[in-house]
Amino acid sequence: MQARPNLTGWLMVSPLAIVLAVFLVLPIILIGVVSFWTATEFSIIPAFSWENYDFLFGSPVTYSVFLNTFKYAIITWALTFSIGFTIAYYLAFHIRTQTWQIALFLLCTIPFWTSNIIRMISWIPFLGRNGIANSALISWGVVDEPLDWLLFSDFAVILAFVHLYTLFMVVPIFNTMMRIDKSLIEAARDAGASGRQILWNVILPLTKSGIMIGTIFVVTLVMGDFITVRFMSGSQSANVGRLISNDIALLQYPSASATAIVLLATVLITIAILLRFVDIRKEL
Amino acid sequence: MSGIIQDLELVSVTKRYGTALAVNAVSHRFRPASYTCLLGPSGCGKSSTLRMIAGHESVTEGSILLAHRDISNLPPAKRGTAMMFQSYALFPHLSVLDNVAFSLKMKGVDAKERRAKAAEMLELVDLTALADRLPAQLSGGQQQRVALARALITRPQVLLLDEPLSALDPFLRVRMRTELRNLQKELGISFIHVTHGQDEALALADEIVVMNDAVIEQAGPAREVFNAPKTRFVAQFMGGHNVIALPQGHFAIRSDAVGVTPAGSGQMEGHVTAIEYQGTYVSVMSRIAGDQEVTALVPDAAYFDAPHHPGDRIGLTWDAKNLHQLTA
Numbered sequence: 228m229q230a231r232p233n234l235t236g237w238l239m240v241s242p243l244a245i246v247l248a249v250f251l252v253l254p255i256i257l258i259g260v261v262s263f264w265t266a267t268e269f270s271i272i273p274a275f276s277w278e279n280y281d282f283l284f285g286s287p288v289t290y291s292v293f294l295n296t297f298k299y300a301i302i303t304w305a306l307t308f309s310i311g312f313t314i315a316y317y318l319a320f321h322i323r324t325q326t327w328q329i330a331l332f333l334l335c336t337i338p339f340w341t342s343n344i345i346r347m348i349s350w351i352p353f354l355g356r357n358g359i360a361n362s363a364l365i366s367w368g369v370v371d372e373p374l375d376w377l378l379f380s381d382f383a384v385i386l387a388f389v390h391l392y393t394l395f396m397v398v399p400i401f402n403t404m405m406r407i408d409k410s411l412i413e414a415a416r417d418a419g420a421s422g423r424q425i426l427w428n429v430i431l432p433l434t435k436s437g438i439m440i441g442t443i444f445v446v447t448l449v450m451g452d453f454i455t456v457r458f459m460s461g462s463q464s465a466n467v468g469r470l471i472s473n474d475i476a477l478l479q480y481p482s483a484s485a486t487a488i489v490l491l492a493t494v495l496i497t498i499a500i501l502l503r504f505v506d507i508r509k510e511l
Numbered sequence: 512m513s514g515i516i517q518d519l520e521l522v523s524v525t526k527r528y529g530t531a532l533a534v535n536a537v538s539h540r541f542r543p544a545s546y547t548c549l550l551g552p553s554g555c556g557k558s559s560t561l562r563m564i565a566g567h568e569s570v571t572e573g574s575i576l577l578a579h580r581d582i583s584n585l586p587p588a589k590r591g592t593a594m595m596f597q598s599y600a601l602f603p604h605l606s607v608l609d610n611v612a613f614s615l616k617m618k619g620v621d622a623k624e625r626r627a628k629a630a631e632m633l634e635l636v637d638l639t640a641l642a643d644r645l646p647a648q649l650s651g652g653q654q655q656r657v658a659l660a661r662a663l664i665t666r667p668q669v670l671l672l673d674e675p676l677s678a679l680d681p682f683l684r685v686r687m688r689t690e691l692r693n694l695q696k697e698l699g700i701s702f703i704h705v706t707h708g709q710d711e712a713l714a715l716a717d718e719i720v721v722m723n724d725a726v727i728e729q730a731g732p733a734r735e736v737f738n739a740p741k742t743r744f745v746a747q748f749m750g751g752h753n754v755i756a757l758p759q760g761h762f763a764i765r766s767d768a769v770g771v772t773p774a775g776s777g778q779m780e781g782h783v784t785a786i787e788y789q790g791t792y793v794s795v796m797s798r799i800a801g802d803q804e805v806t807a808l809v810p811d812a813a814y815f816d817a818p819h820h821p822g823d824r825i826g827l828t829w830d831a832k833n834l835h836q837l838t839a
Contacts, residue, residue: 413567414600418614418665419588428616432604 255491262484271480279485289470289486293493296466299381299456300449303388307445308438310389311396315437316430318397319404320412335397338390347387347458354378354386379461387459392448396441403437404430439505443498450494467493518543519564519669519701524573526559533559535725536573541669541703541718546695548712548733549705551722552748558673560722561705565594565671577668588614593667597674599658601646608633608642611660632660636694652683659694670695672704676711688715709749713737721745738765739835746837753805754837761837768833769807771795771819777826781805783819797825 262279265272283289314335322328338346353359354377361373376382407430415425453468467490474483519541526534534556541547549557562568564575566587575583582590601610608629609616615625633639636656646654655675662670675691676684692715695702706712712719713733720730721744729741740746746754746763753764774780781797784804793814795807805827819825 408598408600410596410598410600411602413587414594414596414602414661415613415617417565417567417587417594418617418661419586420613420617424617428613429602 258484258487261481262488264481264484266479266481279482280489282482283485283489292465292467292470295464296450296468299384299388299466300446302385303392303449304442304445306385306389307393307396308442310393311441312400312434312438314393314397315401315404315434316426318401319407320430332401335394339394343391344454344458346391347455350383350387350390350459351378354383379459379463381460381464383459384456384464387455388449388452391455392445395444395448396438399437399440399444400434401437403434407433435505439501442501446497446501447494450490450497518578519703520576521560521564522574522576524560524563524575525571526556526563526568527571532725534563537722537725537727538573539720539727539730541701544699544701545717546692546702546704546715547718547720548716549703549720549722550707550709550712550748551728552707555722556725557705557707557722561594561671561673561703564590564669564703565592566590567594588617588665591668592671593662593665593669594671594673595655595658595662595675598678599646599654601654601657601661603646606643606645607638607649607657610646610657611664613661614665629660629664632664635663636660651679652687655679655687656690659691663698667700669701669703672702674705674707676706676708684711691715721748723748739763741835741838743837746835751808755799755803755805756801757834759836762834763837764829764834766794766806767792767808768829769805770828771807771809771814772826772828773817774824774826777828779805779827781825781827783821783823783825785821786819795819795825797827799827 523536612625612629746752781799787794792808
């Protein structure tokens with residue numbers, strides 16, 4: 228073995244390399260290939276053609292759907308970030324004992340013990356026209372008539388997204404905050420910084436990498452989602468995921484592949500831009 | 512740095528954590544414009560005392576006065592003190608210059624002015640060339656100087672240093688302590704330095720405050736504390752002393768004040784248990800009546816004129832004025 232260190236190295240990486248090649252690289256290549264095929268109602272024609280991409284980039288629906296997807300991503304990001312940062316800050320800096328920190332942190336994860344779909348569907352009886360929210364608002368006299376926009380609306384979609392994905396912000400931010408040396412906070416206070424100044428000048432810059440990791444999680448999850456949008460908007464709103472799922476339902480695999488490739492490229496470009504701002508390597 | 516020299520005083524300051532007593536009614540007046548070392552083993556309350564002066568720990572009972580003003584309940588930045596932290600606590604995301612300028616930024620001083628002032632401070636600690644580096648790109652000694660500059664830019668009347676040399680290697684430690692000492696002289700403000708190393712305290716301090724078990728055991732000029740310890744703890748902690756029980760009570764005597772003579776001609780008889788060559792001195796350890804250990808440091812030339820070996824009977828002599836009676 229000593230004579231051929233190169234071989235040993237290759238053997239050691241090969242199991243993971245094979246797994247990634249078979250289950251990640253190969254499917255993506257396959258999707259890429261299929262995206263250049265064409266399909267009719269009853270057959271798929273394996274011949275090279277730009278037809279799917281021509282159609283995709285030529286249709287105004289594509290642009291409005293991508294725009295809608297970005298809208299969901301940005302609003303969800305803003306809300307999950309504000310909520311997630313606040314929770315993480317509270318856990319990391321206001322809870323004194325580690326036992327309580329861990330206990331409250333686990334409490335945050337409890338909703339994740341049930342499936343995504345269940346958590347989403349359980350909003351429906353709550354938000355519906357005759358749901359708990361509306362009847363409560365009416366009985367308190369806040370509104371006279373049931374609110375229509377609570378369910379099957381963008382509001383409901385974003386509410387569900389925030390509910391589903393806030394923890395993906397809390398975890399990385401909490402993790403980076405726990406690594407901030409507490410004497411830095413004392414040093415800032417010694418220099419006369421107020422609580423707000425400490426937050427802005429010390430904690431926020433030092434949590435940047437955690438925020439970025441949480442952002443990548445939330446943005447990719449929201450941009451790739453189709454089921455939440457379908458359920459919570461009552462099929463009235465669309466995002467790219469729904470475009471793809473509709474194509475698949477109609478057996479239009481080549482068209483679905485082309486949309487998937489464009490979505491993949493969009494997400495990768497978004498992440499590349501995010502990574503220009505923050506170096507997350509020290510977090511990994 | 513301020514015109515009038517101010518003094519700091521602790522008035523029966525107590526710190527409790529739950530039921531545990533960390534500092535027990537400590538009173539002390541620090542000399543103005545002097546270098547004071549709080550010395551003691553870990554857990555003796557010296558760090559808690561320093562942190563109470565700095566305002567990072569609340570005072571359970573008692574008061575802290577600076578320039579006749581009670582500062583016990585003021586926020587850290589309003590006390591006229593500044594602290595240098597043990598691991599320096601430099602902000603890792605800020606350059607050296609911005610670290611030093613941090614407190615001015617918090618006060619709302621505009622960027623140009625605070626940078627100019629920070630640059631002045633960096634000049635004082637000789638770091639102008641490294642102003643744009645990040646703390647992680649500096650050596651331990653350089654980081655310490657940044658921390659010093661950052662603490663001094665607030666123009667404190669008292670600088671508090673929490674084991675500032677413990678993160679450095681031994682060679683650098685000796686160099687940095689000289690720098691600290693010179694800086695204190697140059698600025699003319701009080702430095703209060705917490706350490707558990709008696710050699711560090713002796714080398715630096717005008718005044719040493721020895722703490723043990725939450726109280727001050729002895730305070731005084733470095734030479735006095737070393738030469739005339741008042742308690743058994745101080746004698747043993749400062750090192751270089753023998754504690755001997757004589758009919759009149761317990762006494763401390765410096766090892767180098769004990770002489771070795773042939774058997775029968777000393778004040779005390781003993782037999783040699785071990786010999787250790789230490790270069791300038793030879794340490795002769797012997798056992799005397801009452802099963803007590805006495806160490807004599809004999810200059811090497813004197814020792815090798817009349818060497819002794821383990822098992823030999825010897826006489827021990829000393830000058831009575833070198834005996835210091837211990838109170839506890």
